[in-house]
Amino acid sequence: MIKNFLISEKEFISIMKSCLNKNNKKITTVENRINIALAGNPNVGKSVIFNQLTGLSQTIGNWPGKTVERMEGHLKFLGHYINIVDLPGIYSLSTYSLEEIVSREYIASDELDIIINVVDATNLERNLFLTFQLLELKIPIIIAVNQMDILRKRNKEINFEYFESIFKVPVIPVVAVHGIGVHQLLEEAIELIYQQEFHPHQKEHKLKSRTHHHQSFKMKQVYEQLKSQSSFKKIFNFPDLSSLLSFGKEVEEKIELLTTSLENKTENMVKNQYPSRFLALKIIENDKEIKNLILEEGHYSEIIKISGEYRKELEDYHGEDISTIISSEIYLNINKILDEILIIKSKKDTKKETLTDMFDHITTHSIWGYVILALILIGIYLFTFIIGDFVGGKIDELYVNLSININTDSIIAKILWEGALGGFFSAVGSVLVYVIPFFLMIEILQDSGYLPRAAFLLDKFMHVLGVHGKTIITMILGFGCNVPACAGCRIMETEREKKISVALTSLVPCAATMVVVMGLVGEYLGLGYVGILFIINFLVIILVGRILNKTMPGECTELIMEMHEYRKPNTKVIMKQTWKRSREFILKSLPIIIIIGISLEVMYIFSLLDPVNFILSPITVFCLGLPAVTGVFLIYGILRKELTFALLEVLAISIGVGSVSFLLSPIQMFVFSLVTMLYIPCFTTIIMIAKQTNWKYALQISLLEITIAIIIGTLINWGYVLIISV
Amino acid sequence: MDIIDKKSIMNNNNNNSLTKCLGECEIGDELEVIKVDAGGSATQRLASLGIVPGVKIIKSRSAPFNGPIEIIVKGTKIVLGRGLVSKIIVSCNNSCNL
Ligand SMILES: Nc1nc2c(ncn2[C@@H]2O[C@H](COP(=O)(O)OP(=O)(O)O)[C@@H](O)[C@H]2O)c(=O)[nH]1
Numbered sequence: 092m093i094k095n096f097l098i099s100e101k102e103f104i105s106i107m108k109s110c111l112n113k114n115n116k117k118i119t120t121v122e123n124r125i126n127i128a129l130a131g132n133p134n135v136g137k138s139v140i141f142n143q144l145t146g147l148s149q150t151i152g153n154w155p156g157k158t159v160e161r162m163e164g165h166l167k168f169l170g171h172y173i174n175i176v177d178l179p180g181i182y183s184l185s186t187y188s189l190e191e192i193v194s195r196e197y198i199a200s201d202e203l204d205i206i207i208n209v210v211d212a213t214n215l216e217r218n219l220f221l222t223f224q225l226l227e228l229k230i231p232i233i234i235a236v237n238q239m240d241i242l243r244k245r246n247k248e249i250n251f252e253y254f255e256s257i258f259k260v261p262v263i264p265v266v267a268v269h270g271i272g273v274h275q276l277l278e279e280a281i282e283l284i285y286q287q288e289f290h291p292h293q294k295e296h297k298l299k300s301r302t303h304h305h306q307s308f309k310m311k312q313v314y315e316q317l318k319s320q321s322s323f324k325k326i327f328n329f330p331d332l333s334s335l336l337s338f339g340k341e342v343e344e345k346i347e348l349l350t351t352s353l354e355n356k357t358e359n360m361v362k363n364q365y366p367s368r369f370l371a372l373k374i375i376e377n378d379k380e381i382k383n384l385i386l387e388e389g390h391y392s393e394i395i396k397i398s399g400e401y402r403k404e405l406e407d408y409h410g411e412d413i414s415t416i417i418s419s420e421i422y423l424n425i426n427k428i429l430d431e432i433l434i435i436k437s438k439k440d441t442k443k444e445t446l447t448d449m450f451d452h453i454t455t456h457s458i459w460g461y462v463i464l465a466l467i468l469i470g471i472y473l474f475t476f477i478i479g480d481f482v483g484g485k486i487d488e489l490y491v492n493l494s495i496n497i498n499t500d501s502i503i504a505k506i507l508w509e510g511a512l513g514g515f516f517s518a519v520g521s522v523l524v525y526v527i528p529f530f531l532m533i534e535i536l537q538d539s540g541y542l543p544r545a546a547f548l549l550d551k552f553m554h555v556l557g558v559h560g561k562t563i564i565t566m567i568l569g570f571g572c573n574v575p576a577c578a579g580c581r582i583m584e585t586e587r588e589k590k591i592s593v594a595l596t597s598l599v600p601c602a603a604t605m606v607v608v609m610g611l612v613g614e615y616l617g618l619g620y621v622g623i624l625f626i627i628n629f630l631v632i633i634l635v636g637r638i639l640n641k642t643m644p645g646e647c648t649e650l651i652m653e654m655h656e657y658r659k660p661n662t663k664v665i666m667k668q669t670w671k672r673s674r675e676f677i678l679k680s681l682p683i684i685i686i687i688g689i690s691l692e693v694m695y696i697f698s699l700l701d702p703v704n705f706i707l708s709p710i711t712v713f714c715l716g717l718p719a720v721t722g723v724f725l726i727y728g729i730l731r732k733e734l735t736f737a738l739l740e741v742l743a744i745s746i747g748v749g750s751v752s753f754l755l756s757p758i759q760m761f762v763f764s765l766v767t768m769l770y771i772p773c774f775t776t777i778i779m780i781a782k783q784t785n786w787k788y789a790l791q792i793s794l795l796e797i798t799i800a801i802i803i804g805t806l807i808n809w810g811y812v813l814i815i816s817v
Numbered sequence: 818m819d820i821i822d823k824k825s826i827m828n829n830n831n832n833n834s835l836t837k838c839l840g841e842c843e844i845g846d847e848l849e850v851i852k853v854d855a856g857g858s859a860t861q862r863l864a865s866l867g868i869v870p871g872v873k874i875i876k877s878r879s880a881p882f883n884g885p886i887e888i889i890v891k892g893t894k895i896v897l898g899r900g901l902v903s904k905i906i907v908s909c910n911n912s913c914n915l
């Protein structure tokens with residue numbers, strides 16, 4: 092039906108083009124690019140819907156000037172170019188977190204045409220809280236009720252007819268993981284644009300009348316868009332929801348008064364962006380961002396003053412904080428309709444202990460919880476090590492077999508063979524074989540929903556370091572790679588906690604560091620010494636946490652975290668994520684290792700390494716007791732940590748000793764690995780720390796870590812020397 | 818419409834139910850939130866998660882070493898740091914023993 096219509100639309104557009112004589116590009120972008128945002132609570136299935144719709148054509152960026160990730164995807168649907176933004180999960184439209192601010196600003200921006208509000212069918216009450224706030228923004232909205240499969244398993248159903256009739260917007264049942272209802276969301280979105288308003292309860296009638304409506308409407312709409320360049324939502328006929336959204340008498344009175352005085356201001360720019368009632372609500376809630384927006388325009392100090400009086404009146408009357416009053420009102424409204432929406436088919440006791448409950452019980456147990464946490468972390472390392480060791484061994488054999496048949500007499504052949512190919516093989520055989528299984532394990536851990544349990548168990552301990560339990564989540568992710576983990580520190584609520592969190596997270600030994608530790612200490616000294624290295628690293632994390640907690644003003648905030656249910660990790664999601672990360676690693680790491688391998692080979696042949704090594708030798712040779720060559724490796728290691736080991740291997744190959752054990756003594760291996768673990772966050776991590784905080788702080792942290800690494804390395808080296816000599 | 822009916826709370830108090838902070842309750846207790854006094858932004862966050870006066874919650878778990886506690890609000894599990902726990906006043910009608 093829509094397709095039929097599109098033909099005429101195309102004709103229409105071509106006529107418009109010639110009439111208005113504008114350039115083609117502009118017309119096609121204005122004509123049918125639809126901007127849709129997915130908004131909803133965390134963990135409701137937004138990303139699954141997003142992936143179902145956009146598949147591989149996704150781009151990850153940042154919100155301008157913010158450290159919040161912006162996921163954007165594109166698709167062509169029924170002849171329309173559709174642009175979808177997967178907004179970060181939020182619980183409300185206040186400004187508690189950066190995510191909420193980003194979401195609110197994007198939703199209010201002219202760019203957006205339609206919101207798809209994804210709600211979790213099994214948790215409607217809490218999810219509708221956000222929906223009610225979104226409705227206040229008067230933006231075309233479609234409600235996607237996801238996870239219907241789980242709801243039905245619990246013998247419950249949703250009365251969609253009733254739902255639509257009171258919300259007066261499309262409400263669609265969805266099972267995102269099976270793709271059910273997902274594309275209907277887009278159909279509904281396109282319909283909404285054609286219709287300009289939503290008519291519930293006319294399904295059959297609608298089908299007939301629509302085509303007719305569309306044509307005349309679409310002509311008008313496209314024409315107007317071309318003329319005014321204003322977005323679709325401006326001309327959208329938002330339904331009247333005042334009976335659904337109105338509050339109790341006292342609150343409603345005040346809000347109406349404020350709304351009227353806002354509306355009477357003619358020179359109101361903010362009013363173009365937000366509905367007056369929404370502004371009134373936010374002003375009375377004492378929302379800083381909105382208050383600033385309004386004050387910037389001047390002439391509003393009076394309204395702000397009045398709103399302050401209103402707020403005080405309400406707070407005195409109810410004896411509650413204003414945010415509590417407003418939230419209670421919203422929940423009251425939700426509960427008024429919830430009984431009608433949610434149909435409970437059978438009162439079968441749903442409380443019976445399920446498998447996940449049992450799992451939950453064990454993993455948060457006061458003894459077993461910690462045992463399991465330790466086992467999981469050790470298990471990840473062992474798994475990675477066993478797989479990596481096995482596959483790496485096979486690749487080494489291959490390289491040796493190849494080497495026998497190659498004659499490396501000429502300098503060029505030597506450079507290419509030993510530098511480039513040696514670099515390649517050490518990258519694949521000693522680095523990738525560990526990194527890929529490692530990423531896989533981290534993904535499984537993350538997707539299973541385990542991580543909040545770790546935060547629950549260790550919250551108390553983390554307070555000693557000046558942060559709350561959520562930091563443990565970024566730290567565990569840091570085992571994979573520090574860079575995204577540090578980016579994840581944005582979930583911390585205050586500046587202080589973010590600063591401490593990035594510092595602690597950057598000290599976690601990442602997959603690349605693990606390559607060095609396992610390749611040297613694990614391979615030649617045994618796992619016991621790896622354990623000692625980890626304990627030292629752990630103590631350094633505590634030390635740094637204590638230092639930062641003592642020196643930074645302020646105190647740590649309290650944990651507020653939703654404990655999502657366990658779920659069976661989704662194989663497809665995990666494979667895709669692992670591949671995404673590994674590909675990134677390959678693309679970034681492999682060329683660097685090969686190029687640096689070549690350059691190192693060249694420098695080695697022409698003895699250019701010596702000056703650098705000489706300058707660093709007071710530290711490397713005197714303090715740490717390492718061979719002078721390691722100086723340059725440690726410099727390269729700042730780029731990527733695995734380079735310190737990979738280059739050592741390349742060197743071993745190129746001077747023909749074959750094994751690293753001829754280059755370093757056991758104690759040197761231990762100190763070298765320790766220094767690599769601690770001495771500095773890698774270059775990309777430093778950039779990420781600076782992005783999350785500032786450059787000064789990033790450099791301070793780097794310096795602190797270098798100092799600590801040198802001190803501990805020196806102590807161990809000289810301690811060992813003393814013991815030996817006694 | 819009143820948000821919380823203060824009189825009914827007073828009555829509750831008389832009818833052998835006890836008012837205390839969330840930290841003092843036993844695991845498994847079914848409680849009613851009486852007051853949330855956690856300061857501006859934390860109160861706002863708690864409110865958006867449905868932790869407002871009048872709502873029924875269950876204290877479901879407590880982390881070892883006097884760590885955070887987990888409550889069930891409107892069917893979801895929420896973990897709250899120990900410092901917050903003392904700022905949430907609840908009343909329990911049964912199974913409470915001081
Ligand atoms: N059973 C079921 N699980 C779902 C459905 N939609 C999403 N999930 C699961 O819910 C979890 C959270 O989904 P995600 O898209 O990451 O949530 P987001 O935080 O909103 O982006 C994932 O593990 C999904 O597999 C659904 O319709 N049915």
Ligand SMILES: [Mg+2]
Nearest residue numbers: 134137138180
């Ligand atoms: Mg998501």
